[in-house]
Amino acid sequence: MKQAKVSNNVIRRLPRYLRKLDELKTAGVDRISSGELGRQMGLTSSQIRQDFSCFGEFGQQGYGYNVTALRGEIASILGTNRHFSAVLVGVGNIGRALIENFCFEQYGFHIVSAYDVRPELIGTDIGGINIHDISELPRAFERGPVDVAVLSVPKIMANRAARELVDLGVRSIWNFTNVELDVGGDVIVENIHFSDSLLALGYYLSESMDAKAAAEARKDK
Amino acid sequence: MKQAKVSNNVIRRLPRYLRKLDELKTAGVDRISSGELGRQMGLTSSQIRQDFSCFGEFGQQGYGYNVTALRGEIASILGTNRHFSAVLVGVGNIGRALIENFCFEQYGFHIVSAYDVRPELIGTDIGGINIHDISELPRAFERGPVDVAVLSVPKIMANRAARELVDLGVRSIWNFTNVELDVGGDVIVENIHFSDSLLALGYYLSESMDAKAAAEARKDK
């Protein structure tokens, strides 16, 4: 089943579909048309049908889509039924927040171990995960490939840690450091850049406040 | 100075430019051409010139761009020299991580106060920010408009809290709840969806592993 290269835009919409379908399932809806789904998500029905058609034929003419079945297809496309191994590097506030609150398993990921440099943390247990000294990192790779490294170290250490992980053979990095990592093209990097997001918000806020001020000025004239 | 509607893609690239220019400045570079900047960022020089031209003329023919000046222009476009007021709702791990480690001031944002429901937190101080009971939230709006609410409450409370904030007149929400908020179109919502990001990573990982497996299979044949 050869599949043409799927655009990034489509891939980024898949998690939203998954979320929406979960919501519909919870609400007891078991069937939905592309039209109704589009209305609820602010997309056109065309776009939704185009998106799904990248991966197969999940609907039925005259009926629409079965919510549960469609949910399963998308979950499977996203790899949630696989088992990805992960290590977490940097057990600061963010690292701890992820270990304690984020449901990795739900998405097919399993945190094997966590690493930090601070002596007071080594050997302790957070959310059932053992914290090791960073020097132990190579041992995580002895048992087999590591699919993801969750990187939540301070900015200053970001690229050094990333390079070490890449040298050890990590397949991908989920990057929380707010730093642009420069690693070889073979490693997948997925960024969560808080600062980029807040800066974008700053732009939208400025824009909206300027627009309002301009409207005020016009009215007063 | 009327400015045509700037596309989202452009806006999302601005923080990356800012980051890169800071890096160049630190490295002592004080002048750069669109060609060199493109090489370093993986963009075409055309795109870079097109992006900047949405906002004005920041370069000089035959010379390129002055790093410091350009950095200043972009920072100003993003509103970092403004003063946005913010409240933080939900002082869990993520909320605390943001208060303690994230440099809001650097981006023009100032956290005024934080709110939670847990009695043991009320009245305490985290990173210089006082934690109030959530019932005190309306008082934050008495002193003047609140530009941003950082929303980091548990999923189950997300929409209720969002609606209250909107009713109180908040201008925007920086949403960390992993929930799609349904608020009126008048409020700006900027999402940090960890789960969407990890699911996308799962897709890319699956894709790359399938590709490798397929290559193996071809070789073995």
Add this chain to the structure above:
DNA sequence: TAGATTGTTAATCGATTAACAATC
């Protein structure tokens, strides 16, 4: 069967890239 809705092909729209005159 008639109505609804899919999957897909064609048309449109927008974003990226290329080209080049202007000019530092």
Add this chain to the structure above:
DNA sequence: TAGATTGTTAATCGATTAACAATC
């Protein structure tokens, strides 16, 4: 001045939307 590089216009490419035959 000559070389370099901008800002902008035109060309290309890709993504979204519209249309419609197929069919449940």
